[in-house]
Amino acid sequence: SAVISQKPSRDICQRGTSLTIQCQVDSQVTMMFWYRQQPGQSLTLIATANQGSEATYESGFVIDKFPISRPNLTFSTLTVSNMSPEDSSIYLCSVAPGGTDTQYFGPGTRLTVL
Amino acid sequence: KQEVTQIPAALSVPEGENLVLNCSFTDSAIYNLQWFRQDPGKGLTSLLLIQSSQREQTSGRLNASLDKSSGRSTLYIAASQPGDSATYLCAVRLAAAGNKLTFGGGTRVLVKP
Numbered sequence: 001s002a003v004i005s006q007k008p009s010r011d012i013c014q015r016g017t018s019l020t021i022q023c024q025v026d027s028q029v030t031m032m033f034w035y036r037q038q039p040g041q042s043l044t045l046i047a048t049a050n051q052g053s054e055a056t057y058e059s060g061f062v063i064d065k066f067p068i069s070r071p072n073l074t075f076s077t078l079t080v081s082n083m084s085p086e087d088s089s090i091y092l093c094s095v096a097p098g099g100t101d102t103q104y105f106g107p108g109t110r111l112t113v114l
Numbered sequence: 115k116q117e118v119t120q121i122p123a124a125l126s127v128p129e130g131e132n133l134v135l136n137c138s139f140t141d142s143a144i145y146n147l148q149w150f151r152q153d154p155g156k157g158l159t160s161l162l163l164i165q166s167s168q169r170e171q172t173s174g175r176l177n178a179s180l181d182k183s184s185g186r187s188t189l190y191i192a193a194s195q196p197g198d199s200a201t202y203l204c205a206v207r208l209a210a211a212g213n214k215l216t217f218g219g220g221t222r223v224l225v226k227p
Contacts, residue, residue: 004157031213042203042217043158058214092157096213101146101165103205103215105158 002027002097004106012112013083020079021109023093028073030098034066037090037108046091049076083113116141118206120218128226133191135221137204142182145209149178149189152201152220161202162189166209194225 003026013019034046047055055068069077080087090108117140146165150158162171162178170179175192201222205215
């Protein structure tokens with residue numbers, strides 16, 4: 001299994017600003033995933049972050065809007081840039097530790113943009 | 115494109131009744147299927163993982179079945195308790211899609227004491 005923490009747990013931001021969300025895992029993992037859950041919706045994958053390479057973004061998500069860093073095998077950040085109210089969502093990171101197919105999720109960051 | 119549907123969207127049962135949650139997917143070339151629980155405003159807790167070669171998985175009061183050919187999975191929760199109240203999500207991983215999970219819309223469950 002994996003224990004994942006995220007910071008901040010929630011934030012209220014003004015439109016036009018940026019927020020960086022941190023994800024920390026208690027073990028080394030090759031890939032980390034960032035998901036978005038808009039109000040009343042299910043989860044949508046934003047991007048996959050591999051250590052030492054650029055993140056791979058899903059259709060509809062771009063690096064300029066959601067830059068991701070992956071400096072080592074236990075940590076990643078997701079920045080939500082130039083925010084608008086439509087970015088109000090829960091952002092979750094997840095991992096699939098080596099040797100298991102199970103994906104584990106962090107507690108999420110609840111973002112509200114005014 | 116894989117699409118995952120969960121019906122019903124919401125379910126309310128009295129305590130002690132068995133819960134039956136359905137998940138259907140359009141592309142049967144899956145690698146595995148995972149059931150999650152999400153409490154309000156929280157992250158996801160993994161409940162069960164079924165590999166594409168398996169027919170079912172059990173953990174305590176939870177049993178999940180998989181019929182890949184018909185594109186269906188069912189999560190059974192026996193003898194429901196108020197603490198089972200949550201949203202239940204199924205997610206499918208396609209064999210050709212790496213680790214990407216495609217989620218259903220979830221079933222919101224309320225177990226009344």
